[in-house]
Amino acid sequence: MHIEFRPIGIIHSPYPDPAGVPIQGILAKNVRGSVEVFPEFGEALADLDGFSHIILIYFFHRSSGFAQKCRPFLDTRERGVFATRAPRRPNPIGISIVGLLGMHACRMDIDSLDIVDGTPLLDIKPYVPDFDMRDAVRTGWYATAANKGQTVSDSRFVTGESGRGR
């Protein structure tokens, strides 16, 4: 079974390359950029302007291949890729919660961007705390991760230096 998607737009950010991008949006306060949605999907953006935060779902187009395990930016040990947010995944899908600062027809001003410039956008969903926040959460390796001070990415997932990929 193959599932085919197509971009609904493009994400514009200050980061031309995967190295140097904030590791998570929460570490990217005041990193501004924009999302350009193709005009054919313009009507579907109605009512989005009432939401202060949106979820972007996108294609990690600068990641190559896939590794079962990788060393996350925040840790010193290899972890199963599904226990990380790393981009070299079987299906290279990224999700980011970003701030929606304003809308101008099909262009949105965005805050807290942790995404490479030119990334193909697949979907947008509203962020709703009632749906998206969970209490009493255990966070495995992340809870005691050794490199939590690291805030930006490097090129490890571009060159494939980490992990046993195909």
Added chain:
Amino acid sequence: MHIEFRPIGIIHSPYPDPAGVPIQGILAKNVRGSVEVFPEFGEALADLDGFSHIILIYFFHRSSGFAQKCRPFLDTRERGVFATRAPRRPNPIGISIVGLLGMHACRMDIDSLDIVDGTPLLDIKPYVPDFDMRDAVRTGWYATAANKGQTVSDSRFVTGESGRGR
């Protein structure tokens, strides 16, 4: 540009059809099911067992077509589809935060399932409150939605009765 994904596994739930599924996982406490990841991706599940909550990314395989606008389950008015979580999207991608109760090789016991049985799984990510929780959030139409008491879906997105689809 076309982007091709393939399932990494299958989601098993008590819901054979889209009608009657809890609208969100948060409304599906104690709805148990399982996720079966194909053995070729088994190594990538390492370290996931430390997380109490995971994010499932999946293909809305029972949704047909796409509408620019739709009437969400929780509201009485039509909204732009990107301002909703409805399944009839340009790229029918769903995300759910679920409880991870246990792991048995490539099979995971899951809680809080708001997903139709047999749904193709595309990706798994760990839920990390540091990354995934946002304060001071405005939630647009949802804040005053008229049907917030509704907890389960109906068949509107299967039959296409709502929205101006192509």
